[in-house]
Amino acid sequence: MIWSPHRVETRNWQPSRRQGSRADRTLDHIDVSIPPMISRTQCDLSGSVALAHEEAIIAVVRLESGFGKHLAPLSDFLLRSESVASSKIEHIDAGWRAFGKAFAGGKSNAEAQSQLAAVHALAAMVDAASVGPITGDNITTAHRLLMAPDFYTARNSGTVRDVQNWIGGSDYTPIDALYVPPPPEIVPELMADLLAFANRTDVPILVQAAIAHAQFESIHPFTDGNGRIGRALISAILRRRGLTERVTVPLASVMLANTDRYFDRLTAYRAGDADEFVEYVAHAATVSSYAAQDSAQALAELPEYWRAIARPRANSADAAIIDALLDTPILNADTASRITGTTDASTYRALARLTEAGLLEVLTASKRNQIWAATAVLAELDALSLTIGKRSLPQQSVQPKDGSLR
Known part of the structure; x- marks a missing residue:
């Protein structure tokens, strides 16, 4: 593709406060992209x-036709996997136990709340894209959801920035920054142009998703959260174009496996090499889709494995919980009681038996407001990410023993 590189312009710089080094305090102009x-x-x-x-x-x-239409829990699983990996790129990693507590509404740390917010933001983007064009309101709504857990960032969420931002370098000025996005006064125009591109129907689907993501990261329209919203935009475009109907392709795990390569490809895009970034995203989609098929197969086999271990009686509370675990791998006592349809005492006994058998793990230390998790389902989140990382060889296809493309 013939693609224009970003141009660089010199702009005056007036810091709001005189802080930082002498170089920070005396800076009077910057180069913006x-x-x-x-x-x-x-x-x-x-x-x-x-x-x-x-x-x-x-x-x-x-992935979509083989599992998305036949394994309903895969949809939520892959959405969580993509959100967690996208958060890890931003160095937000609570671990699946803390994430499980946050997911079930239990007391959890800030990182777990942030990862859960990323799930909500991605879900909002994908759901909106499934019923109509991608709009600025879709993006700002997702941004508000993403920033909601932090009081300070939440105050300025959901609106494009009105200040100059930058990546890397000093905390006080763009001096020595790795990248300086466009000035705030032209961000609305650039975003309108990006949305027009993202809603076209005459562009190859993954080209559209890759370019839209790279362009979004280059515009950097928010003061925080740009990476996670920008990666969610990829999934939204795949859904809007009908390539996916239920699954979320977990390609953020490829980016997480080698963040230097990911950021290098974004830099190449800014230099005018769109082909390189498109090929990178296409490779990521291939690797992650085939790895997700392996996870789907592993998940599909779990109920039979659980029943073999726990040996529940037919129509028992134990059996009801096992049958629901793929759909609801994280649950509290109220959720479990709704699943079993029995008394609280019967439900608690079932939870205790399944915990003793190793199917469930108690995530909370307190005896009150306990939260249980199907450890095998949540551990598969890490297993999928690790598998994708191992297969993420640059621009190579991995051939399985049966000869099909993996």
Whole structure:
């Protein structure tokens, strides 16, 4: 593809407060990066990029058709996996036990609340994209959900920035920054152009998703949360174009496996090499889709494994909980009682037996307001991320023993 590089402009700089080093305090001009307008750009593929795009489409379709339509719990599982991995790229990692407590409404730390907020933000983006075009309101709503757990960031959430931001360098000024996004006064125009591109129907799907993500990160429209919202935009475009109907492709795990490579590809995009970033995202979609098929198979086999271990009586509370664990891997006593339809005492005994058998783990230290988790389901979140990381060889296809593309 022929793609325009970002241009660099020098702008005056007036710090709001005199802080930092002498260089910070005396800085009077900065170089900002101005992304090109992309809404009408041609996106013709050829060579290795076209092949990578085709392989990715096949991989996503196989995941969707093979498991998305037949294993309902996979939808929530993959959405959580993508959100958690996207948060980890931003160095937010609570661990699945803390995340489980937050998910069930228990007391949890700030990182767990932030990861849960990322799940809500991604779900909002994907759900909105399934019923209509992607709008600025969709993006700002998702941003408000993402920032909600933090009182200070929540106050400025849901609106595009009106200040200059930057990546890396000093805490006080853009001096020595790795990247300085466009000035705030042109962000609304750039976002309108990006949304026009994201809603086109004449662009190859993964090209559209990759370019929209790279452009969003270049615009950096918010003061915080740009990475997670930008990665959610990829999933939203796949849903809007109909490539996915239920599953969320967990490609953030590829980015997490080698963040340097991910950021290098974004830098190449800003230099005008859109092909390289498209090929990178296509490869990520291929690797993560096939790894997700393995996780789907592992999840599908769990109920039979659980029944073999616990040996529940037919129509018992134990059996009812086991049958619901894939759909509800994290539960409190109220949720368990609704599942069993029995007395609280009977439900607690069932939970105790399943915990003793190793199917469940108690996530809370207190005897009050306990939360249980199906350890095998939550552990599979980590297993999927690790599998994707091992398979994330740069621009290579992994061939399984049966010869099909993996």
